Amino acid sequence: xxxxxxxxxxxxxxxxxxxxxxxxxxxxxxxxxxxxxxxxxxxxxxxxxxxxxxxxxxxxxxxxxxxxxxxxxxxxxxxxxxxxxxxxxxxxxxxxxxxxxxxxxxxxxxxxxxxxxxxxxxxxxxxxxxxxxxxxxxxxxxxxxxxxxxxxxxxxxxxxxxxx
Amino acid sequence: xxxxxxxxxxxxxxxxxxxxxxxxxxxxxxxxxxxxxxxxxxxxxxxxxxxxxxxxxxxxxxxxxxxxxxxxxxxxxxxxxxxxxxxxxxxxxxxxxxxxxxxxxxxxxxxxxxxxxxxxxxxxxxxxxxxxxxxxxxxxxxxxxxxxxxxxxxxxxxxxxxxxxxxxxxxxxxxxxxxxxxxxxxxxxxxxxxxxxxxxxxxxxxxxxxxxxxxxxxxxxxxxxxxxxxxxxxxxxxxxxxxxxxxxxxxxxxxxxxxxxxxxxxxxxxxxxxxxxxxxxxxxxxxxxxxxxxxxxxxxxxxxxxxxxxxxxxxxxxxxxxxxxxxxxxxxxxxxxxxxxxxxxxxxxxxxxxxxxxxxxxxxxxxxxxxxxxxxxxxxxxxxxxxxxxxxxxxxxxxxxxxxxxxxxxxxxxxxxxxxxxxxxxxxxxxxxxxxxxxxxxxxxxxxxxxxxxxxxxxxxxxxxxxxxxxxxxxxxxxxxxxxxxxxxxxxxxxxxxxxxxxxxxxxxxxxxxxxxxxxxxxxxxxxxxxxxxxxxxxxxxxxxxxxxxxxxxxxxxxxxxxxxxxxxxxxxxxxxxxxxxxxxxxxxxxxxxxxxxxxxxxxxxxxxxxxxxxxxxxxxxxxxxxxxxxxxxxxxxxxxxxxxxxxxxxxxxxxxxxxxxxxxxxxxxxxxxxxxxxxxxxxxxxxxxxxxxxxxxxxxxxxxxxxxxxxxxxxxxxxxxxxxxxxxxxxxxxxxxxxxxxxxxxxxxxxxxxxxxxxxxxxxxxxxxxxxxxxxxxxxxxxxxxxxxxxxxxxxxx
Ligand code: FES
Ligand code: FES
Numbered sequence: 001x002x003x004x005x006x007x008x009x010x011x012x013x014x015x016x017x018x019x020x021x022x023x024x025x026x027x028x029x030x031x032x033x034x035x036x037x038x039x040x041x042x043x044x045x046x047x048x049x050x051x052x053x054x055x056x057x058x059x060x061x062x063x064x065x066x067x068x069x070x071x072x073x074x075x076x077x078x079x080x081x082x083x084x085x086x087x088x089x090x091x092x093x094x095x096x097x098x099x100x101x102x103x104x105x106x107x108x109x110x111x112x113x114x115x116x117x118x119x120x121x122x123x124x125x126x127x128x129x130x131x132x133x134x135x136x137x138x139x140x141x142x143x144x145x146x147x148x149x150x151x152x153x154x155x156x157x158x159x160x161x162x163x164x
Numbered sequence: 165x166x167x168x169x170x171x172x173x174x175x176x177x178x179x180x181x182x183x184x185x186x187x188x189x190x191x192x193x194x195x196x197x198x199x200x201x202x203x204x205x206x207x208x209x210x211x212x213x214x215x216x217x218x219x220x221x222x223x224x225x226x227x228x229x230x231x232x233x234x235x236x237x238x239x240x241x242x243x244x245x246x247x248x249x250x251x252x253x254x255x256x257x258x259x260x261x262x263x264x265x266x267x268x269x270x271x272x273x274x275x276x277x278x279x280x281x282x283x284x285x286x287x288x289x290x291x292x293x294x295x296x297x298x299x300x301x302x303x304x305x306x307x308x309x310x311x312x313x314x315x316x317x318x319x320x321x322x323x324x325x326x327x328x329x330x331x332x333x334x335x336x337x338x339x340x341x342x343x344x345x346x347x348x349x350x351x352x353x354x355x356x357x358x359x360x361x362x363x364x365x366x367x368x369x370x371x372x373x374x375x376x377x378x379x380x381x382x383x384x385x386x387x388x389x390x391x392x393x394x395x396x397x398x399x400x401x402x403x404x405x406x407x408x409x410x411x412x413x414x415x416x417x418x419x420x421x422x423x424x425x426x427x428x429x430x431x432x433x434x435x436x437x438x439x440x441x442x443x444x445x446x447x448x449x450x451x452x453x454x455x456x457x458x459x460x461x462x463x464x465x466x467x468x469x470x471x472x473x474x475x476x477x478x479x480x481x482x483x484x485x486x487x488x489x490x491x492x493x494x495x496x497x498x499x500x501x502x503x504x505x506x507x508x509x510x511x512x513x514x515x516x517x518x519x520x521x522x523x524x525x526x527x528x529x530x531x532x533x534x535x536x537x538x539x540x541x542x543x544x545x546x547x548x549x550x551x552x553x554x555x556x557x558x559x560x561x562x563x564x565x566x567x568x569x570x571x572x573x574x575x576x577x578x579x580x581x582x583x584x585x586x587x588x589x590x591x592x593x594x595x596x597x598x599x600x601x602x603x604x605x606x607x608x609x610x611x612x613x614x615x616x617x618x619x620x621x622x623x624x625x626x627x628x629x630x631x632x633x634x635x636x637x638x639x640x641x642x643x644x645x646x647x648x649x650x651x652x653x654x655x656x657x658x659x660x661x662x663x664x665x666x667x668x669x670x671x672x673x674x675x676x677x678x679x680x681x682x683x684x685x686x687x688x689x690x691x692x693x694x695x696x697x698x699x700x701x702x703x704x705x706x707x708x709x710x711x712x713x714x715x716x717x718x719x720x721x722x723x724x725x726x727x728x729x730x731x732x733x734x735x736x737x738x739x740x741x742x743x744x745x746x747x748x749x750x751x752x753x754x755x756x757x758x759x760x761x762x763x764x765x766x767x768x769x770x771x772x773x774x775x776x777x778x779x780x781x782x783x784x785x786x787x788x789x790x791x792x793x794x795x796x797x798x799x800x801x802x803x804x805x806x807x808x809x810x811x812x813x814x815x816x817x818x819x820x821x822x823x824x825x826x827x828x829x830x831x832x833x834x835x836x837x838x839x840x841x842x843x844x845x846x847x848x849x850x851x852x853x854x855x856x857x858x859x860x861x862x863x864x865x866x867x868x869x870x871x872x873x874x875x876x877x878x879x880x881x882x883x884x885x886x887x888x889x890x891x892x893x894x895x896x897x898x899x900x901x902x903x904x905x906x907x908x909x910x911x912x913x914x915x916x917x918x919x920x921x922x923x924x925x926x927x928x929x930x931x932x933x934x935x936x937x938x939x940x941x942x943x944x945x946x947x948x949x950x951x952x953x954x955x956x957x958x959x960x961x962x963x
């Protein structure tokens with residue numbers, strides 16, 4: 001099947017097998033290897049990307065379902081070397097160790113913050129429940145999400161961008 | 165140095181790089197997705213392997229037909245165990261703990277018998293991973309079931325056998341007796357003379373390390389050297405073991421661990437998958453990639469823990485402990501992997517915990533079962549030991565109606581008594597249990613919580629409060645080579661570092677300690693910046709590639725900083741020593757007149773100086789050097805520690821248990837860890853958090869469960885419950901700082917502390933909550949179901 005997808009601002013047209021998962025399309029066909037696969041049961045969230053600005057687990061979406069839509073991956077966040085506020089917050093708060101869950105965590109956090117610009121710790125914990133991290137114990141991820149929320153509130157331009 | 169880190173500032177203590185909460189160097193690429201996971205690697209002409217795994221736990225393979233699979237679209241080759249039998253050898257076990265240890269042949273690909281569900285039976289190689297996986301379906305295997313050996317106690321009785329050729333399921337029995345070793349008295353005497361005896365049997369459930377990045381390996385055999393990329397913790401060990409066991413020339417092999425997404429001991433291995441990918445790539449003369457699925461990872465990557473611990477604790481009525489006897493059954497699984505037999509032995513030295521009782525006996529029986537092999541998992545042996553002693557100390561406290569903290573204080577080694585020779589034959593380097601405990605107690609508000617607990621008990625509140633104490637020490641910084649030698653481990657415990665002084669003033673640091681999330685690049689840069697006065701950003705850390713860092717023993721057992729970091733310090737000292745005569749020559753003074761500080765050689769009492777980086781440039785030009793001096797400042801060091809280091813701490817957990825539903829919720833978790841001096845408090849705190857998550861998960865959530873036929877029921881994240889952000893509480897962490905006397909940085913190690921200490925703290929808290937109902941034990945994980953059952957049983961089944 002022929003699909004046309006905009007990924008991180010670039011439009012791609014490709015022939016894909018109907019069963020090809022979006023995450024494999026991104027990784028194996030487009031070389032967007034920043035998005036990773038951590039499980040085969042849609043439980044870990046490592047593969048989370050934004051599909052038309054809403055977070056999805058790209059291992060549970062077929063590439064053909066993305067036809068005509070836009071996808072943002074972790075590789076599409078930093079612009080001209082400027083980190084996205086959520087990326088900045090993750091670095092500041094030491095919200096990653098091995099970093100394998102991180103792209104998914106960052107994308108899920110962006111979606112969470114687009115829904116709730118001032119989440120409590122509890123809100124963040126619930127909002128990120130679908131993303132597993134084996135390294136951090138989540139505490140610094142929660143801190144990073146709240147720090148990012150503050151950055152985004154203080155800098156609405158970045159909010160715009162995050163909602164892009 | 166002891167306050168909780170404020171990560172919003174780059175400031176640490178004073179001007180020093182050491183102790184400073186530096187943001188990590190490695191984060192930039194990880195948060196932008198410019199990562200180099202093994203599965204990202206694509207090579208020209210690369211093929212993909214998929215593995216057919218046994219669905220049954222024990223069977224003879226009576227038929228294996230791969231002909232149809234060979235004809236499937238995209239399939240290049242299919243291999244069976246018979247195809248590779250000649251060349252695959254046996255997967256290595258590097259730790260023959262006794263001379264008569266039974267070591268079964270452990271093929272990477274099963275030849276005629278499978279011994280655990282998940283064992284590799286055939287390999288398909290195809291042009292794409294989808295095609296490789298498709299073809300697995302058309303492989304026909306006939307299994308003739310054999311009796312399945314699962315339960316440890318039954319297995320130890322040698323009815324049905326996992327390896328009939330060995331004639332027993334017992335791999336080895338290993339004993340430490342303090343009377344024989346001369347480190348203490350005879351425990352049977354202590355038990356005979358005891359005023360109080362507490363006997364308990366604890367079960368360490370099987371855990372799955374569950375690193376987030378599935379294992380992956382790529383082998384490129386097309387150049388003169390074979391290159392293997394692997395998501396491994398141990399590239400150096402892997403290279404050596406592949407060379408030794410497959411008969412490959414060592415110099416023709418290069419192993420690279422690129423970005424590695426977590427390990428926790430689970431990637432401390434020479435895996436069947438690595439061996440198979442290598443053999444296949446070599447046969448096909450093409451690059452081959454194998455990446456496991458999560459379900460395969462759960463089935464086939466090794467598991468951790470899995471012990472039955474029988475303890476007898478002898479004490480006097482006043483609370484003085486006099487002896488401990490430990491009888492252990494440890495599940496090896498179906499084969500012995502790299503350090504499988506040694507894991508319980510690592511625990512043998514820690515069952516005495518922080519206490520100074522006088523007699524100790526430990527006997528461990530290693531047993532085969534039809535399950536995936538066990539091996540190192542975060543803490544390896546020490547969490548099991550710490551759990552046992554901290555749980556039974558609580559039982560003694562209950563028996564004597566003493567406060568658990570008071571009981572510990574009565575028995576622990578006092579600050580002035582260090583260094584302290586323990587009953588288990590170790591010398592604890594330093595410690596201050598009093599300080600850590602006092603601080604934890606205060607942060608926790610122990611007395612107030614005890615008051616609340618009493619009130620809730622008083623009014624029969626359906627939600628009871630339990631307080632759990634865990635004091636611990638661990639031996640980390642594995643390990644003095646002579647100690648490993650005395651324990652029959654196959655290698656040493658040194659670590660290597662090299663420093664390359666580049667002409668432009670930049671520095672490359674080579675470390676044999678290969679990271680997978682610990683932040684080596686940041687911490688090592690801080691150490692070199694401190695020792696050489698070179699700016700943090702001018703330092704690059706090279707690791708995880710046996711070509712660029714040819715010597716090393718990798719990362720496990722919290723050895724990175726306490727061994728690898730010290731090697732970096734030693735290499736830095738050599739750089740300065742080499743630079744000194746050259747600086748003296750350039751400054752036209754005697755070497756004795758030179759001070760070195762903050763990167764500058766300065767002539768004492770004058771303003772004359774030359775920077776180390778200027779010396780590096782002068783050495784590169786080599787126009788004007790003292791006679792006979794080699795134009796080279798590069799230095800290397802191999803550091804072998806004299807002793808382990810012994811971090812310690814006090815962890816306190818408050819848990820609310822709903823006695824009607826059995827649900828347990830952590831209300832407060834406080835820990836004060838003492839890991840000696842700290843290079844980067846941000847990293848240390850992160851390690852503690854992550855460790856706590858894993859230890860708490862053992863207490864409350866995680867367990868590898870098999871059905872009676874040996875099928876792993878918890879074979880995905882849907883059934884094996886890693887804690888999510890919702891399941892874990894916020895942690896209150898703090899530190900005390902008792903430096904390690906044995907190394908120039910005074911550092912100890914932190915990677916395993918949180919995991920070791922937290923499991924007993926949580927379980928002790930659960931029991932403290934339900935004890936008034938007559939509950940004396942709850943097996944791990946303490947799920948609502950288990951707690952509820954325990955309550956029901958204690959109430960006489962009336963509820
Ligand atoms: S890989 Fe998509 S949820 Fe795990
Ligand atoms: S940082 Fe390693 S899994 Fe989250």
